[in-house]
Amino acid sequence: MARPLEILGRDGALAKSGPTRPTRRCQGTSWDGNQNFCMRLSRKIEKLTTGEAWSSAVDAYYRLSRSLTVPQLLKGLDQSEFERLRVKYGVEGETKAWQKYVDEKRWLRLAIEQAQELHLDRRRPSRILDLGSGAGYFLYVCKRLGHDGFGLDLDWPALYFETFKLLGLRRVIWHIDPYVPLPAFPARFDLVTAFAICFNAHETDHVWGPKEWQFFLDNLEKNVLKPGGEVFLSLNPEPYGHYTPELRDFFLQRGARIDRQKIWLKFQGFEF
Ligand SMILES: C[S@@+](CC[C@H](N)C(=O)[O-])C[C@H]1O[C@@H](n2cnc3c(N)ncnc32)[C@H](O)[C@@H]1O
Numbered sequence: 001m002a003r004p005l006e007i008l009g010r011d012g013a014l015a016k017s018g019p020t021r022p023t024r025r026c027q028g029t030s031w032d033g034n035q036n037f038c039m040r041l042s043r044k045i046e047k048l049t050t051g052e053a054w055s056s057a058v059d060a061y062y063r064l065s066r067s068l069t070v071p072q073l074l075k076g077l078d079q080s081e082f083e084r085l086r087v088k089y090g091v092e093g094e095t096k097a098w099q100k101y102v103d104e105k106r107w108l109r110l111a112i113e114q115a116q117e118l119h120l121d122r123r124r125p126s127r128i129l130d131l132g133s134g135a136g137y138f139l140y141v142c143k144r145l146g147h148d149g150f151g152l153d154l155d156w157p158a159l160y161f162e163t164f165k166l167l168g169l170r171r172v173i174w175h176i177d178p179y180v181p182l183p184a185f186p187a188r189f190d191l192v193t194a195f196a197i198c199f200n201a202h203e204t205d206h207v208w209g210p211k212e213w214q215f216f217l218d219n220l221e222k223n224v225l226k227p228g229g230e231v232f233l234s235l236n237p238e239p240y241g242h243y244t245p246e247l248r249d250f251f252l253q254r255g256a257r258i259d260r261q262k263i264w265l266k267f268q269g270f271e272f
Contacts, residue, residue, distance in 0.1 A: 070105050110137070128191045151170065151171030154175060182220070210249075
């Protein structure tokens with residue numbers, strides 16, 4: 001899909017492409033206003049020609065017809081429990097470590113977006129395994145959309161035990177290690193997800209490369225996923241970015257679709 005060029009604006013900031021000086025159609029008393037209009041129009045035309053407009057319309061349809069909001073999600077949950085967890089585990093101003101997950105509204109909002117991006121609002125009821133499932137907000141959204149979700153994580157911190165109980169979710173305690181198969185599950189999954197991945201030895205000097213990922217994906221395909229199952233991975237950044245060139249090539253060669261830190265894989269049996 002053609003993307004608009006990126007150019008340096010007059011103030012040196014990165015801006016989306018557009019004419020660098022007024023074209024005839026864009027000339028007028030308010031250059032900035034006209035330029036914005038022209039840019040919006042050209043983006044709309046681009047969307048029409050690439051089919052993006054259709055897919056945006058379909059997204060909008062599902063978001064309206066199957067709308068899911070944080071207040072809806074919270075209805076039916078004991079909200080005083082979240083308050084109790086905040087008092088027990090919360091750390092004022094914490095935005096990085098696990099204590100950040102006491103802010104249920106923020107994380108449910110993100111989980112709704114994640115589920116929508118994976119089209120879980122329009123997919124037949126599926127069995128979903130979330131690796132490094134954390135506090136379980138994504139799996140809770142999956143559950144509310146009619147899917148059967150299952151988590152996998154370490155036995156720490158205790159907050160995750162409590163949120164899983166509160167959200168009525170199930171998980172297995174397991175430490176993912178390189179070249180070690182995942183545990184046997186009673187049934188196979190349609191989709192395996194992993195958001196903000198740390199199990200790949202993130203931020204260490206032995207972060208996973210192609211060989212570790214190859215073992216991991218082969219194991220998912222052979223033992224964990226149904227035929228035609230799918231995988232969604234979202235990597236955390238390392239000091240050099242999300243991928244070494246070799247790792248990026250590896251995922252592409254396995255047929256992955258990559259968009260920044262996000263990787264989609266579909267195994268045999270489905271068309272991309
Ligand atoms: C950054 S958090 C992401 C949590 C959740 N996926 C999210 O996006 O909010 C990383 C999660 O991976 C888990 N984790 C880290 N290393 C792991 C390992 N080797 N095996 C299994 N889980 C691991 C952590 O306990 C934590 O829940």
